[in-house]
């Protein structure tokens with residue numbers, strides 16, 4: 228949960244930093260009277276000018292654009308990886324409630340399974356699941372699946 232939200236925050240921060248540096252470079256060009264429609268003039272400005280970020284550090288605005296683009300890509304991929312993880316979680320939480328019955332005493336109880344788990348046990352062909360101890364009669368049984376309910380509406 229913490230990892231997921233920090234990935235999202237980093238993604239957003241990187242994306243906005245990247246956008247900000249591109250906007251800074253372009254607004255500098257605009258402030259110097261370079262029209263964005265004049266691509267060659269913009270190109271000359273981006274390569275020829277020095278952009279001062281203070282502390283005596285200067286670089287051409289084109290690097291601001293390149294770094295900005297890379298940072299946006301990084302941010303977007305972080306956001307995308309977060310989306311992927313959410314999908315994964317959705318699969319895991321695809322839980323079904325199974326009503327199980329002890330084959331000895333007929334005691335019934337409910338257990339949560341993921342759909343994948345049920346599939347791997349051979350359900351619905353195989354309606355018996357792995358051995359477990361019945362809490363009522365205390366015997367080891369392979370309980371029978373009586374009923375399976377999905378919490379989803381469809």
Ligand SMILES: [Zn+2]
Nearest residue numbers: 329332361364
């Ligand atoms: Zn039992």
